[in-house]
Amino acid sequence: MLVLDRDAAIDHWRRAEARIYPSVMVNAELYQQYIGVVRAVADELADVRSEDDLVVAWHERSDLVREVVSRSAPPMLALMDLGAVRDAAFCHRHRDLTREQGKALAAERLLRAKRDGAEWVVLFEDVTPLGSHTLEMHVASGRALHAAAELPLDAGRPKFTLEVVQLDPDDGAWRLDKAPPMPEQTFDTREEWEARIDQARVLFGKR
Template identity: 35%
Template sequence: MTDEMTARALRSSWRASEQSLYSIGGGDVERYQRAIRLVRAVADDLLDIKSTDALVDRWPEAGGIVAAAAERTGLTLGSLPVDQVAGAAFALRQVALQAEETRRARSELIAAARAEGADWVVLHETGDPLAGFADPYGSTRMHLESGLAIVAAVQPDLTTGAAVHTLTVVRLDLRTGDLVDDDPGVADLAYSDSASFRSGQAALREVVEELAATDRIG
């Protein structure tokens, strides 16, 4: 298995290849369209790979995978660089795998919280709410009964550039945590200091719980 530092470098190189390949200039539409079709074909041949770790381990075979996809589809590389086509295809598959892994992790968190009889589950939390932009805070807490989730973030004030704490309520799928409604009309709040932000979070949790109780009664 590839070590994590090498894996990160590979993933970064795939994204760079993707950007380079799709930055084709000179108005060569045919070359651009051929690149897209070939990348898609290579990515299709990577569908049997079910994890980002396995994708990294498959990279040494990339040249052969590109050649096989080109032969299968009748597409020619021409002036398209093999390493860029391969990198773009691996980047495309990586995005899909990361989405699947994130979704699976959310589902497991939700199931575990329900099994424990919890009312809320933290689906995501990073950074420090006191650090501003030095370590930007972000979190998503879902109410297990209603699917309403409080999304917290640190964003720049458009006028002053100062760090502003925001709280938004969205609705998520009760099993997977997938976004169902990005604006259920509950709250979209901003705070200039962390103390008010923490108080706002607590108050908003009560609002969500009251809404859930009202819906249940209704």
């Protein structure tokens, strides 16, 4: 019987994607071919419509990359890490799923968190090597940490933001009639941002 560890799989996919991105800094042509193959493999996963099914496909559909490269034959194939390509493609498809089915996935995660008695639940998370966007809700109160990071490839300055918003604790919907418990704040460093997230989780993690 296949035992799924969704969070571990997603983390693995993201690490693989992060290994590919630095290639843009040294070889733009290789990077473009990497991205082309990753997207082509992700397109082959268009029939996968849930996070759990994507993890199952990751375990079972081992020939995807071979099938794609046999059709496209990228010139710089010999320089590619095909294992990272495959995992990055699953990361790409997972990101598409969360965008396409964000509301349904958030409802599923909230239901699971209530069933498991979790204090906090991540309703939405979009992570790339260039930044992240996360919405984490306190299950009992509906208060949610909306955190974002922008990490440019060039020498531009990173941007880290955090706000606390009010969601409906029943279904996770945004309460547009409620002012944010904490308006958006901007931080200069990741360390300061992460420390403020931890503080906000303690401060707003109360009934």
